[in-house]
Amino acid sequence: MVTTEEILAAAQRHLNVDPRASMAVLASAAGVGRATLHRHFASRDALLHELGTRSLDRWEASLDAADPESVEGAADSGDAARITACLQEMFARFLADSDDFGFALTDSYLTSADDLLARSDALVDRETHLYAAAQRAGVLRDDVPTRWLGHAVYGLLVAARDAIRDGDVARRDLDALVMSTFLDGAGPR
Amino acid sequence: MVTTEEILAAAQRHLNVDPRASMAVLASAAGVGRATLHRHFASRDALLHELGTRSLDRWEASLDAADPESVEGAADSGDAARITACLQEMFARFLADSDDFGFALTDSYLTSADDLLARSDALVDRETHLYAAAQRAGVLRDDVPTRWLGHAVYGLLVAARDAIRDGDVARRDLDALVMSTFLDGAGPR
DNA sequence: CCAATCTGAGACAATAATGTCTCACAGAGA
DNA sequence: TCTCTGTGAGACATTATTGTCTCAGATTGG
DSSP: OOOHHHHHHHHHHHHHHOTTOOHHHHHHHTTOOHHHHHHHOSSHHHHHHHHHHHHHHHHHHHHHHHOHHHHHHHHHHTOHHHHHHHHHHHHHHHHHHHHHSOOOTTOHHHHHSHHHHHHHHHHHHHHHHHHHHHHHTTSSOSSSOHHHHHHHHHHHHHHHHHHHHTTOSOHHHHHHHHHHHHHHOSSOO | OOOHHHHHHHHHHHHHHOTTOOHHHHHHHTTOOHHHHHHHOSSHHHHHHHHHHHHHHHHHHHHHHHOHHHHHHHHHHTOHHHHHHHHHHHHHHHHHHHHHTOOOTTOHHHHHSHHHHHHHHHHHHHHHHHHHHHHHTTSSOSSSOHHHHHHHHHHHHHHHHHHHHTTOSOHHHHHHHHHHHHHHOSSOO
């Protein structure tokens, strides 16, 4: 028996490649009849909305894991090592999510529903606060807009997903690679 | 009168937001009747294919501008400054393309047609050679896979597009910001 | 003014997708 | 064996999309 989770995973995987995939295609991609797919999700919109919700849930959990409140405290006390560890943890979770959940942060079904969009904005704000704290603590450079850091992280996540997809980077190296590229860049050591 | 170029630009802009946009939507997005849209592009596939071709043309032109052959030569002679300038030029062109053309590098209509996919692969290889030369010349770190550098650049282009879209970075600062983030990272200066 | 050209609106048939439904059937458990 | 639940296949009406076509009106250029 195919679980709802498996259907969602298959759907996301497939929608990443072909955003126009129909319910019939999504059903067979999940190894399930079209009727069964409709038993899990009344409509295509419902499926997309659930996919968006799951993505935001993961994102939120990753932010929780980074524990922004304690980061704020650490920023005040200048505990750079603590903040670096938080960032590392958060990145690792982002990467893990993009692993087994696909990668839906900016995908189209996120920007379609207002409630998802609002939630997404709120999470962006939370994450931005974290980067701002990191800047104050001297962990991240403060000569660039704080929000740029968030975009750069997102971009590196895209890079990580693509690199794994193409087999250009081993999964076990990915966390360190992303963190190192983010902090140190690609210039000579 | 609306030119084919304007139609393509509008279509790309719209498809970036909603990949499922119908011909009717694309037509009105371009401020044009549906019949007129079909006069420019016989089918939806034809439109998508043209969009993909244009993207690859731009990409190729940017690679040409970076003049990889001379980069190869510079790598051998260790002319780091020359290579850095090539990278800078190429990035600037990439960013300019994402400006007025949208941003279609990995979009779905690229991966659908075999000829576009093959061309894309060839361009990836060319670009990879450039990064490899940069690594040999000591302009880019050589402790990471060469292909990772390409993915990282692409990710930063995504970041740049999003940052501009959200108004988080001024356009005039973008080139330097992307270059600096790529080479130096986001860690403290 | 006039002709040639291009346009948008919309009719049209063909096709694809959606959502609902029924039904036969397989497997699990009593 | 006998339910019982869930499944896949597929029929079905509805709607959306596609691609083609015609036609009246606007624009352009002579």
